[in-house]
Amino acid sequence: MIDIENKKTVKEPRITLVGAGPGDADLITIKGIKALKTADVVLYDALVNEELLEFAPEHATKVYVGKRSGDHSHSQEAINQLMVDYALNYGHVVRLKGGDPFVFGRGYEELDHAASYSIPAEVIPGISSSIGIPGLQHIPVTHRGLSESFWVITGTTADGKVSNDLYEAARTRATIVVLMGLHKLAEITDIFKKEDKNRLPVAVIQSGSTVNEKVAVGIIDTIVEIVEEKKISSPALIIIGEVVSLHPMFQPIREFYDIIAQE
Amino acid sequence: MIDIENKKTVKEPRITLVGAGPGDADLITIKGIKALKTADVVLYDALVNEELLEFAPEHATKVYVGKRSGDHSHSQEAINQLMVDYALNYGHVVRLKGGDPFVFGRGYEELDHAASYSIPAEVIPGISSSIGIPGLQHIPVTHRGLSESFWVITGTTADGKVSNDLYEAARTRATIVVLMGLHKLAEITDIFKKEDKNRLPVAVIQSGSTVNEKVAVGIIDTIVEIVEEKKISSPALIIIGEVVSLHPMFQPIREFYDIIAQE
Numbered sequence: 001m002i003d004i005e006n007k008k009t010v011k012e013p014r015i016t017l018v019g020a021g022p023g024d025a026d027l028i029t030i031k032g033i034k035a036l037k038t039a040d041v042v043l044y045d046a047l048v049n050e051e052l053l054e055f056a057p058e059h060a061t062k063v064y065v066g067k068r069s070g071d072h073s074h075s076q077e078a079i080n081q082l083m084v085d086y087a088l089n090y091g092h093v094v095r096l097k098g099g100d101p102f103v104f105g106r107g108y109e110e111l112d113h114a115a116s117y118s119i120p121a122e123v124i125p126g127i128s129s130s131i132g133i134p135g136l137q138h139i140p141v142t143h144r145g146l147s148e149s150f151w152v153i154t155g156t157t158a159d160g161k162v163s164n165d166l167y168e169a170a171r172t173r174a175t176i177v178v179l180m181g182l183h184k185l186a187e188i189t190d191i192f193k194k195e196d197k198n199r200l201p202v203a204v205i206q207s208g209s210t211v212n213e214k215v216a217v218g219i220i221d222t223i224v225e226i227v228e229e230k231k232i233s234s235p236a237l238i239i240i241g242e243v244v245s246l247h248p249m250f251q252p253i254r255e256f257y258d259i260i261a262q263e
Numbered sequence: 264m265i266d267i268e269n270k271k272t273v274k275e276p277r278i279t280l281v282g283a284g285p286g287d288a289d290l291i292t293i294k295g296i297k298a299l300k301t302a303d304v305v306l307y308d309a310l311v312n313e314e315l316l317e318f319a320p321e322h323a324t325k326v327y328v329g330k331r332s333g334d335h336s337h338s339q340e341a342i343n344q345l346m347v348d349y350a351l352n353y354g355h356v357v358r359l360k361g362g363d364p365f366v367f368g369r370g371y372e373e374l375d376h377a378a379s380y381s382i383p384a385e386v387i388p389g390i391s392s393s394i395g396i397p398g399l400q401h402i403p404v405t406h407r408g409l410s411e412s413f414w415v416i417t418g419t420t421a422d423g424k425v426s427n428d429l430y431e432a433a434r435t436r437a438t439i440v441v442l443m444g445l446h447k448l449a450e451i452t453d454i455f456k457k458e459d460k461n462r463l464p465v466a467v468i469q470s471g472s473t474v475n476e477k478v479a480v481g482i483i484d485t486i487v488e489i490v491e492e493k494k495i496s497s498p499a500l501i502i503i504g505e506v507v508s509l510h511p512m513f514q515p516i517r518e519f520y521d522i523i524a525q526e
Contacts, residue, residue, distance in 0.1 A: 102403035125395035132388035
């Protein structure tokens with residue numbers, strides 16, 4: 001606790017939500033780095049590259065608030081309150097979040113909590129895994145003749161289910177990107193099978209942009225098995241659509257089905 | 264032309280597609296800056312912030328290849344060929360593109376052209392306007408209870424039409440982001456009216472993240488008029504969905520309809 005006399009010397013509270021990008025520390029923005037350099041406190045998530053903490057001043061307090069941590073799990077409410085408490089007591093809090101703060105990041109809840117205490121807040125976007133990770137693999141989310149749109153959907157809703165939006169998505173020609181859906185991959189591919197899209201190309205990318213990156217490429221009918229063989233684990237992103245056929249690993253798959261078609 | 268003897272001293276050709284982000288120069292990634300610092304040639308688009316060219320070495324050739332230019336319009340084929348010619352003659356070409364190279368950026372066509380000449384190519388993602396521009400306005404593309412997905416669609420397909428995907432999108436609960444669609448705003452809102460979504464919140468953001476930024480917030484029934492009043496022009500992004508109701512400018516709109524409902 002800080003007593004009243006000390007409190008007078010405390011800086012104005014403010015909060016900056018910063019997207020740290022998909023994992024590679026170099027995929028943060030210049031603006032994100034500038035925010036870190038003026039941080040008094042950094043609250044960071046499990047998927048944030050810890051190298052980024054070095055951009056914060058030495059005096060800055062760095063607090064891990066990852067929800068993946070086994071022994072001390074931070075609820076969203078606890079993070080919201082911690083963020084506000086630190087801002088009121090220390091000044092500038094940088095809330096460093098994986099990917100972009102608003103792509104399934106619950107960033108708006110944090111912004112809203114800051115607003116309820118009248119603490120000024122700024123948002124600095126980050127490279128969302130949904131676009132950046134396929135891109136690094138040379139899979140374009142859109143490409144003339146193959147896809148005029150892309151639809152990014154959560155594989156884990158608030159009640160732990162696959163989003164209902166995925167059932168509708170499976171009927172469209174959009175490129176579909178599913179985040180946090182690896183543990184539901186079989187359920188997701190079943191949705192596409194019901195729409196007779198058994199041969200639609202699919203890629204699953206684990207830990208994209210980091211040294212732990214692993215890639216599986218197949219079709220709706222085969223991807224579950226390929227992911228098991230390659231021992232791909234979370235965090236992973238699923239990309240479904242004709243654009244996946246542009247990945248070099250798809251070439252032998254195409255040739256295999258071409259041979260079958262000729263027989 | 265370079266003669267054979269000189270050619271021996273030329274660096275290995277390579278190409279890096281770099282996403283420059285939505286406009287603010289600070290919204291490029293560290294990785295993008297590092298690529299620029301080793302560029303021999305930079306080919307840049309109309310929507311790229313020209314301040315970024317200062318990161319390229321002094322000796323680097325900077326070539327504007329924007330398709331918006333009135334007097335000399337570069338076709339995609341011309342850009343592809345220019346990129347390869349420069350790489351073969353000068354070494355490292357940085358292809359600096361607005362937003363992310365693969366979000367309606369025709370980036371894969373450039374990558375494919377490089378591959379056809381066996382020129383190694385790398386992709387560095389950028390902040391896509393589709394996520395970053397709403398985010399800077401504190402409009403989250405996803406938010407618990409309001410949206411479990413977002414669908415990014417082009418307002419101008421290869422044949423100049425609104426993508427057919429938009430007709431399907433209007434039937435879903437996804438947040439819809441339309442890029443390059445301002446000149447078709449009336450047509451787009453008609454699609455939503457046919458689905459009885461007259462009161463769905465909509466925002467139109469011109470030149471997001473730059474000094475020319477302008478924002479219009481309304482509902483499907485009113486947004487065309489508001490955009491005209493505010494004299495909003497291209498480039499602009501349209502965001503449609505309940506998440507737009509979180510924008511501060513939406514509060515008076517909500518109150519207006521609440522009063523009507525009570526009468």
